[in-house]
Amino acid sequence: MRMTKHTAVLQVLICILLISLNGYSQEHPNLILTKDGVQKIRAELGNAPLFDATLAKVKAEVDAEIALGIETPIPKDYSGGYTHERHKRNFLILQKAGVLYQILNDEKYALYIKDMLFQYEGMYKDLPVHPQTRSYARGKLFWQCLNDSNWLVYVSQAYDCVYNYLTKKERKQLEKNLFRPFADYISIENPQFYNRVHNHSTWGNAAVGMIGLVMNDEELIHRALYGIEDDGLPIGAKDNDGGFIKVEGQEVGFLANVNEPFSPEGYYTEGPYYQRYAMYPFLIFAEALHNVKPDVKIFEYKDSVLLKSVEVLIKLSDADGEFFPLNDAQKGMSYKSREVVTALDIAYHYGGHNPELLSIAEEQGQVLLDDSGLAVALGIRDGKAKKFQKKSINLTDGAKGNEGGVGILRYGNEDMTLVYKYAAQGLSHGHYDKLSFSLYEKGTEILQDYGLARFVNIEQKGGGNYLKENTTWAKQTIAHNTLVQNETSHFGGKYEVGSKHHSELYFFDDSNPEVQIVSAKETNAYPGTEMQRTMALIKTDGFEKPFLLDILKVVSKTENQYDLPFYFKGQVMQTNFDFTTPKTLEAWGSANGYQHLWTEGIGSPKEDNTKLSWLENGHFYTLTTTSSKDDDLRFVRIGANDPEFNLRRDAGLVIRRKNTQNTTFVSVIESHGNYSPVSEFSVNSNSAISKIELMSDTNEYTSVLIETKSNGEQLVLVVANINKQKDKEHTITINGKEYRWTGPYKFIKVK
Template sequence: MQKLIPHLSIRILQQFFVVFAIMFCLHGYAQEHHPNLILTKKGVTDIRKHLGQIPIFDQTLAATKKEVDAEIASGIHVPIPKDMAGGYTHDRHKKNWLILQKAGILYQLLEDEKYAIYVHDVLKAYAAMYPTLPLHPQTRSYARGKIFWQCLNDANWLVYVSQAYDCIYTYLSKQEREYLEKNLFVPYANFLSEGSPQFFNRIHNHSTWGNVAVGMIGLVMNNEKLINNALYGLKSDNIDPNQKDNDGGFIKAKGQKTGFLANLDEPFSPDGYYTEGPYYQRYAMYPFMVFAEALQNVKPELKIFEYKDGVLIKAVYALLNLTKTNGEFFPLNDGQKGMSYYSRELVSAVDIAYHFGGNDASLLSIAKKQNKVQLDDTGLAIALGIQQGKTTEFIKKSIELRDGSDGSEGSVGILRSKDQHLELLMKYTAQGLSHGHYDKLSFSYYNKDTEIFQDYGLARFVNIEQKNGGGYLKENKTWAKQTIAHNTIIQDETSHFGGKFEIGSKHHSEKYLFDSSNPKLQVVSAKDQNAYPDTKLHRTMIMLEDEDFEKPILIDVMQFDSNTIHQFDLPFYYNGQIIDTNFEYITPSSLEVLGNKNGYQHLWLEGKKEFQNDETTQVTWLSKNTFYTLSTIIKAKDEFLFARIGANDPKFNLRRDPSFIVRKPKTKNGAFISVIETHGLYDPVTEIANNAYSNIKGITKFSIQNEKYIAWAIITKKGNTHTFILCTSDTNKKSTHNLSLNGKTYTWSGPYSYTKEN
């Protein structure tokens, strides 16, 4: 018996040393592998070595230091949550997440303990408050948060704050880390995931933020359960598959995969287009890209930047191509105008795409315009690239971006003039989840930063508390999402799919043709046969550059074919001052509303003309000292309406924007054919107007017995005739066609023909 005791003691000692060794290794891991999310230990060393030599990085760092120092001087502010977006507590906690992340970075780069102390003190205040917090007192969200009125903002907070925690991880003692993780980070992550499955387990930008928040803090704490939940979603949940969020979108389709990877698989097309539209793609790109950066740093074996054929890097290029010349995003679906690639999300996205996507020098030109960088390894790469003179220009050309996870659900087509000043965007996509609008085959058109024909965007004042707590206004549903709010066709004053999400989400438009091979004649064409029952729609838009016109013209051909008689409207939302029309119209002595539902209740009728004969109407207007003319083929009994947004809007939630509406009151089939000219200049200093008149004399549509073709001609005031023929059933470039028009035979190959005759 006595001989056994020493052996047992030896075994106990051996086990002790094993446990000690494991604990030592874990401690070593903590010491050696932080920071490891967006900053790395090697990156920190490299950055410190180059400080003072990389202007764009140094400027960003100096501005960040000034901002954070001011906040530290003001003290710690962790109020009890109570407000909606735009209120004090909301904005204070939002400011905290931004400052904490920046303070953590400053600690790493400047080695000044005051930043680590500040981060720790603020996190301790949150850890003391969080266990006592109920759900947020504001009850409007389908997934209420605790610090904010919705889980989405709680997730925003954790995405940023996890980076701050990573930066001070090694500064804290084991006991300090245990306190923060037990009282704040673990329960926070559990609340966002298992506690809010209707938020976490879905395909939507909301859940992307939730997935990334849980994944980022999981990476910091080396918590595999949280990391797996983030990547692959919860294993099971009790969500009603028919439950909807605040915007009317379904929370979760039955049997649908969830998690970060599923949110890469589903909303993104192979071209990097995000089905919700560029505004929400911009918003989601920050969590997508920073989590990918963190995964690449911590779990490089996942090869996240190669996932789905490198879709994340493609998504950055897609977003940059979805901007106007001034960098503002096209406001597809729910989108706030003015949002641009100068946003902090795109600063991060461009830096990360450059660093992990092959050091494309053209991205440096975007970074130079942004004039700031992410304060990490990727920002250093950008700064060094610019300093070393590697910058080349990012050139935006005509491009088609497919929609749908496999690229089969329509597209967005963008045509650009050679000088990139004129830009057409035509939308023939899927619904766009809950942020989608009912606007199949719609378009918007721009001259640099001027909206020639605009998309309204969303009806919301983001983070302005006085306007519905900064949330969506009811007019977003009654106006902005409705078809009449867009430049596309409306049947019987009813929105596409009856304005019903569950119907619209089942269908998408179909690409017919996209051809930008000839910069002087570019074509985009698409069809839709689901927007209205028993009605087929086909829109073709052509950008033509010719010496007859000062600048390229845009030709718009909207065909419709129904089994029964309907009223068809085609609106054009312009900006500017009407200069002239070639027809007389009636203006009412008092304003009257154009309709009573589906968005028409928000339109005032300001003028009207009913035509007795076939003719070409023309309206010229002036916007930002440039003239524009809309020339349109009109048939007898057609109407031309002048309308303005603002009816039934007692709280002035809508802009008072004007529009033209071409109406065909009773017909089964036909086409709206229009030409938009950009011409002339008015100089308010010299008070001289140059080329203020249209160069078009008229437009003619040819009568053709063969329904597989449509043909029209534009006759200029010089006497030249531009004739176009489109085959509407065959896009094969090798197919040959023969067609007789007014006794003349046209022979060509491919889907369309264009000839100019003097």
């Protein structure tokens, strides 16, 4: 048969189409680095100081690893153990080597990646499940599928960078024996890990999706975005932490993990520590989708919530950049972590080039070696950086923003910061601490949240995993600065109960920087008991610095015992009450966290106000609280029933009010003065308050008086407990004097 010119052209077109459908016409790299982006990066080398410095550092690191040779040991260890850390190091270095190959065009990096990938290919096809049995979803390279997913998220980027360096036969071998089985194992073979809404699943979804994008495997990409359709899991299945794996009617997959845990403005329900961890797969997979599957419009999904969440995460940090330890959280984690470097660069590049993000990037001191990192480095080079403004903010929780939230009140340049939690449970990493708070002066904790009980990646401490004390102490209500009723935790410490409820914002007002206030209610933590906590950050004459006014109103149908702890950091200076110290330490209780508290001192009030002063980081602090003559005052220290010393030995003061139905705790926390160990001078070491008084307390109104020592001025805060409408007019008579105002509260200065 004679072939015409048109027939030949048609056959060529069909061949091109078939090749395209089989994925062989894809340009690589196209996942994070792009072909055009690499050219731009090469053109700017030597002209973007932060990018150049990062490149030099990464090159030195990878060159050192190449010199050591490749090692892929048979897995056997928990987090922190040698095999765990070696495989973790491998995936980090593979990703960096891929970037270096593309930017520097040096074949030694591609060869290193190829050799290591084939070493893993030879190992993986016969690799059994990891020998450590602690996880609800055991991996193969690591003790849990979570870390296996980490590996694939990073290694998929390396594979993309050397895709065209490898032959078709080599790619087929890797995909058949390593990448496809790997993706199937962490997803289809472990649906209890993969098919849920949780930071674990986010990593799993991103891992399957990213290798799917490199391989041009539409089935894997669909599985990443939408989960496994028929996973065979029973409704109500749980993981090791007691969190639900499968909830009836809940969607799964990457898009569900974007939609469900984030509130509309970008607060992540598990808290900032786990938001930081999840931001890497969220943003790196989003960038990959943007580059390869722009039709998904991932950066526009849910009103661009992924991009907004990066700025929210930074706002959830103290003056030193360390994240507030809400829910499970290791203290000291900050926005300098590699995950936030990734998230910030991508958010800057794709989110409108916010110049305030550049100032955070300057603090981070490094950038991604890709298009987004180059954009950040060029912005800094060109002097576009502006200081990031961390102001007061109320962040809602829940997918629709209707499941409580976190209120942050800041005065000045973070001179004083209140973190007030009235949020949802926070999935399996949540704590039972409704209406709890912590207080900061700059980066100093005045009143602290404990955080988690875990030594991450330290093998000596439980293999680097969560310790049992995380459940018996850190999650329990008594571990937080909030009310405990009858020595039981909120919701009985039961996840299946707590996950159904959240506190409700009553009002939030930061319009006046001198008097900022937030109020929320909780009605489900203890059935039959309603708590309303109103907290005001106030700066006024007679006080050197801002102070915190805390009003905790409790209304119950029955008589109860109430404990209100304050966990302070520092050295006790003075009290205005007498207390006895036991000769032998005993645990305060036997359950719900009380078994971990030593009783170090027991006293009772001598006056209508109880005062405790302490010194921390060169500053004096005083807690003044209204007292009942029958109150018990107890100094406690964490560490009882802790034979392996897993808990910090932090101190607290607990106010116990027994045989009480309705009551209101009123407290003020001041920062004042300073002490220098060099000059040995003490300045303004005493409280500025002569007294605080609960003037009136009814169903409708609560009013509090604060009297200063310096000028005898009286400060009055009145809160309307029922009607919070801004246009509602109120009238109340206190001690024969009538007060009128509009709105949910009124702050008054009385001479």
